[in-house]
Amino acid sequence: MRNFEFHCPTKVFFGQGEIDKLGDAILQYGTNVLLTYGGGSIKNNGIYNTIIEIFNKYEIGFFELSDIKPNPTIHSVREGVEICKENEIDLILAVGGGSIIDCSKAIAAGYYYDGDPWDFYTGKAQIETGLPIGAILTLSATGSEMNGFSVISYEEEGLKLAAGHPDLRPVFSILDPEHTFSVPKNQTAAGTADIISHCLEQYFSAEKDTYLQDRLTEAIIKTCMHNGPIALEEPENYDARANLMWASSLALNGMLSTGKLGDWATHQIEHKLSAIWDLTHGIGLAIITPHWMRNILSEETVHKFVNLGKNLFDIEESDAFEAAEKTISKLYEFFRKMGIPANLKEAGIDVPEDMIEEMADSILQFGPIGQIKKLEKDDVSEILKAIL
Ligand code: NZQ
Numbered sequence: 089m090r091n092f093e094f095h096c097p098t099k100v101f102f103g104q105g106e107i108d109k110l111g112d113a114i115l116q117y118g119t120n121v122l123l124t125y126g127g128g129s130i131k132n133n134g135i136y137n138t139i140i141e142i143f144n145k146y147e148i149g150f151f152e153l154s155d156i157k158p159n160p161t162i163h164s165v166r167e168g169v170e171i172c173k174e175n176e177i178d179l180i181l182a183v184g185g186g187s188i189i190d191c192s193k194a195i196a197a198g199y200y201y202d203g204d205p206w207d208f209y210t211g212k213a214q215i216e217t218g219l220p221i222g223a224i225l226t227l228s229a230t231g232s233e234m235n236g237f238s239v240i241s242y243e244e245e246g247l248k249l250a251a252g253h254p255d256l257r258p259v260f261s262i263l264d265p266e267h268t269f270s271v272p273k274n275q276t277a278a279g280t281a282d283i284i285s286h287c288l289e290q291y292f293s294a295e296k297d298t299y300l301q302d303r304l305t306e307a308i309i310k311t312c313m314h315n316g317p318i319a320l321e322e323p324e325n326y327d328a329r330a331n332l333m334w335a336s337s338l339a340l341n342g343m344l345s346t347g348k349l350g351d352w353a354t355h356q357i358e359h360k361l362s363a364i365w366d367l368t369h370g371i372g373l374a375i376i377t378p379h380w381m382r383n384i385l386s387e388e389t390v391h392k393f394v395n396l397g398k399n400l401f402d403i404e405e406s407d408a409f410e411a412a413e414k415t416i417s418k419l420y421e422f423f424r425k426m427g428i429p430a431n432l433k434e435a436g437i438d439v440p441e442d443m444i445e446e447m448a449d450s451i452l453q454f455g456p457i458g459q460i461k462k463l464e465k466d467d468v469s470e471i472l473k474a475i476l
């Protein structure tokens with residue numbers, strides 16, 4: 089196991105009614121807030137009104153940035169930075185899923201930078217710090233509520249890139265499972281697949297002797313496989329929503345990757361797809377994952393598949409490669425059971441085959457991707473062809 093530092097200072101308020109603590113939590117940082125949200129789900133389910141009542145009660149002033157899109161764009165970020173700079177904002181309150189929190193992180197960092205915040209994503213500038221962010225999570229998926237990463241799209245350039253800094257971790261996150269009751273089926277399935285993918289990206293590491301992290305990772309995947317289908321059938325099942333919500337945060341708050349490097353090739357491939365076609369992130373991941381697994385399966389990696397199959401699905405094959413194949417099939421079947429399309433065509437996206445080479449080049453623009461196996465152009469092209 090590698091040496092590591094682990095510091096995860098986000099204060100979590102978990103459970104029904106915890107939004108009551110919002111006023112006091114904000115006042116630790118000031119009285120002037122930028123409220124960020126998406127296309128209106130928080131108005132439909134009543135969370136918006138509750139927040140405004142709290143703002144009034146605690147005499148908290150606020151500005152708003154709404155209409156932040158799934159796969160948030162740099163345009164929303166620029167708009168938010170301008171509002172923060174013009175109005176001396178003390179804290180950004182992000183209410184929604186990963187897109188809203190990611191966009192808010194980019195705004196928080198952009199506040200302290202004179203240039204274009206897109207520079208952080210291309211590597212032209214480094215994030216140095218950010219305004220404090222508070223989050224009210226409404227969709228269990230990305231883990232953005234407890235980490236310092238942000239993923240932003242530049243539609244016109246066909247790019248979707250990540251940047252991060254420890255200071256961008258939300259200073260507090262309110263996780264009330266009831267806030268996810270209204271999440272529709274397709275987003276519930278996508279979120280569950282995203283959490284599982286975060287687990288797999290960290291599970292498939294070349295690092296040896298991370299027994300504890302591997303077992304924790306399997307436990308989170310099991311939690312998703314048990315509770316995801318329940319949440320699909322019973323959207324207001326508090327315990328299923330609660331388990332998914334905590335799984336979302338724990339899967340990507342740094343705990344599972346302590347002492348090892350993650351892989352993240354699946355995410356890099358998916359980010360290209362959702363940059364071009366506005367595909368839902370978790371759906372793209374679920375489509376790619378089984379094909380990525382087949383690509384990385386080898387003498388060196390097969391033991392990982394054997395452990396995963398044994399601990400998740402009780403697979404006990406004497407032949408390791410057969411066990412691996414069964415494990416991949418079981419995951420594939422789970423995604424189908426969640427109603428996730430099997431390929432891009434089923435997801436309504438028609439990719440011309442002659443685009444594959446160009447896409448592979450773009451995915452590999454900074455060099456080979458992945459860690460347990462470094463994927464080269466042939467590998468990425470093979471995976472892309474398989475998911476059409
Ligand atoms: O815009 P609104 O109206 O709020 O609707 C949203 C949106 O349409 C809806 N929604 C959210 N909560 C709801 C709800 N609808 C009804 N009831 C609720 N309670 O769901 C839709 C999707 O929301 P979005 O925020 O886009 O979803 P998600 O949380 O999956 O975030 C995806 C984004 O996060 C990035 C992805 O690439 C993608 O851009 N990621 C961020 C990561 C991070 N910061 O660590 C890691 C991830 O791997 C991922 O890359």
Ligand code: ZN
Nearest residue numbers: 230282285286
């Ligand atoms: Zn993800």
